[in-house]
Amino acid sequence: VAVSAAYQNNNTDDITAVSAKTTVGGLGMIVNYSEATKAATATATAAANSYEHTGVGLAYTLNGVNLHANYGVYDYDNGTNADGYGIAANYGLGGGATVMVGYGNGTAQGASADVTTFSVGLGLSF
Numbered sequence: 001v002a003v004s005a006a007y008q009n010n011n012t013d014d015i016t017a018v019s020a021k022t023t024v025g026g027l028g029m030i031v032n033y034s035e036a037t038k039a040a041t042a043t044a045t046a047a048a049n050s051y052e053h054t055g056v057g058l059a060y061t062l063n064g065v066n067l068h069a070n071y072g073v074y075d076y077d078n079g080t081n082a083d084g085y086g087i088a089a090n091y092g093l094g095g096g097a098t099v100m101v102g103y104g105n106g107t108a109q110g111a112s113a114d115v116t117t118f119s120v121g122l123g124l125s126f
Contacts, residue, residue, distance in 0.1 A: 012039045028059035050077040066090040074109065082109040096125035 001022045008015045017034035031054075038049035055072035066089065073083035084106020091099045104117040 013037070026060060028057075030057045031055070051075060064091060076109060080109050082107055082111075084115075090123075098123040098125070 001020060004017075004019045004021075006015075006017045013036055015034060015036045017032065019030060019032040021028070021030040023029070033055075034053045036049075036051050036053075052075045053072060054075075055070060057068065057070040059069075060067050068088040068090075069086070071083070071085040073081060075081050084104060086102060086104040088100065088102040090101075093099060100119070100121045100123055102117075102119045105114055107114050
C-alpha cells in the first residue's frame with residue numbers, strides 16, 4: 001500500500017489531497033480525495049469555486065491488454081456538482097507501438113446534459 005498527501009497554495013487556491021494505492025492479485029486500485037478552497041474573484045464567489053473531489057481507479061492486465069477504469073465526482077460549495085467516468089484499453093503491438101482506445105462520460109458543473117468522448121490512437125515509443 002502506498003499513501004500520499006499533498007498541500008498546494010498559489011496565493012489564490014489552497015488545495016489539500018490524500019491518495020492511497022495498492023495492488024491485489026494483479027488488480028491495481030487507487031482512491032483519491034482532495035479539497036480546494038479558492039479565493040473570490042471579480043467574476044465568481046469563493047463558494048462557486050471551492051470544491052471537494054473524490055476519485056477511484058482500477059487497472060488490470062489481461063492477455064496483454066491493459067484495462068483501466070475510473071470515476072470521479074466534484075462537489076462544489078455552491079451546491080452544484082460534476083462527475084464522470086472513463087474506461088481505456090491499451091495493447092502493445094511490439095516494436096514500441098501501442099493501440100489505445102478510450103471512452104468517457106460525464107457532466108460538467110451546472111450542465112444539464114452529459115458529455116461523451118471516444119478516442120482511438122496509436123502510441124509510438126522510440
